[in-house]
Amino acid sequence: MKILKLFLIIIFIFPISSLKADNEILKNKITKNLRCLICQGQSVYDSDSEFANSLKIVVDNKINEGLSEKQIYSYFQGKYGEWILYDPMFNKNTYFLWLLPLLIFFIGGAIVFKNFKKTN
Amino acid sequence: MKNKLLPLSITFVFIIIFIIFFKGLQNTNIYTPETKTIYEVPSVSVKLFNSNEIVNTLEIFNSDKFYLLNIWSSWCVPCRQEHPILMELAKNDNINVIGINYKDTKKNAKSFLEELGNPYNKIIFDNKGTNSIEWGAYGVPESFLINKNKVIKKYIGPLTERSIEEIKLFIK
Numbered sequence: 001m002k003i004l005k006l007f008l009i010i011i012f013i014f015p016i017s018s019l020k021a022d023n024e025i026l027k028n029k030i031t032k033n034l035r036c037l038i039c040q041g042q043s044v045y046d047s048d049s050e051f052a053n054s055l056k057i058v059v060d061n062k063i064n065e066g067l068s069e070k071q072i073y074s075y076f077q078g079k080y081g082e083w084i085l086y087d088p089m090f091n092k093n094t095y096f097l098w099l100l101p102l103l104i105f106f107i108g109g110a111i112v113f114k115n116f117k118k119t120n
Numbered sequence: 121m122k123n124k125l126l127p128l129s130i131t132f133v134f135i136i137i138f139i140i141f142f143k144g145l146q147n148t149n150i151y152t153p154e155t156k157t158i159y160e161v162p163s164v165s166v167k168l169f170n171s172n173e174i175v176n177t178l179e180i181f182n183s184d185k186f187y188l189l190n191i192w193s194s195w196c197v198p199c200r201q202e203h204p205i206l207m208e209l210a211k212n213d214n215i216n217v218i219g220i221n222y223k224d225t226k227k228n229a230k231s232f233l234e235e236l237g238n239p240y241n242k243i244i245f246d247n248k249g250t251n252s253i254e255w256g257a258y259g260v261p262e263s264f265l266i267n268k269n270k271v272i273k274k275y276i277g278p279l280t281e282r283s284i285e286e287i288k289l290f291i292k
Contacts (some may be wrong), residue, residue: 037258054253061250
């Protein structure tokens with residue numbers, strides 16, 4: 001009987017705690033990508049300011065409401081603008097930033113490939 | 121022709137990069153938060169300070185009147201400075217002053233209002249600071265001028281005589 005009780009307890013607790021752990025990981029990931037707007041060079045995750053602490057609670061609430069990571073980012077972007085995100089989203093202001101490394105990579109690859117062919 | 125194309129394209133790319141960086145040098149690197157953007161009043165459930173009633177924000181800002189939403193706290197020193205200005209503004213019939221009590225205890229907030237007077241028609245109780253985030257606030261004190269369910273102006277930091285003059289121009 002005791003074993004059965006223990007077994008039931010483990011079964012009930014385990015999925016809840018692992019779910020909570022998942023949420024915690026997601027929360028940390030999101031708060032690390034949010035800039036603490038009133039601090040200098042700190043993310044919301046790193047900061048212990050009033051603003052950052054409130055933001056952490058909001059992120060927690062939004063995760064519990066079932067919002068995805070992307071939805072949470074766009075929620076904060078709507079409230080505070082693009083500046084709150086450390087990782088800028090792909091839009092007309094940032095496409096150059098995202099595409100330039102790729103472009104350089106392909107041009108470089110083409111040059112290497114051409115030279116390689118020549119020597120062969 | 122082929123030999124010329126490579127150095128030419130490399131120079132071209134470098135010139136473009138140079139122009140972009142050179143232009144970037146002239147941009148200011150000091151970030152100033154946007155204060156002019158007009159946005160809708162967020163629709164969220166909030167707890168009222170006096171009655172503990174849960175209401176939707178849209179019910180608070182429902183008329184066509186002007187509203188000044190002021191985020192304050194008893195522990196915030198600049199709030200103390202701007203309080204006489206708010207008391208003065210509350211006398212104006214064209215505007216409703218609404219407060220958000222930010223990360224405060226009821227006891228301290230009540231004694232703050234007893235000491236300096238209560239300019240607020242309604243006070244939203246925000247002990248976790250999450251309601252203020254819905255408004256896009258940075259901290260205390262901060263004020264939002266609202267008309268027809270839209271935030272039309274945002275004042276970060278304590279209100280001054282100059283900002284009051286500006287608000288009066290809006291509500292005339």
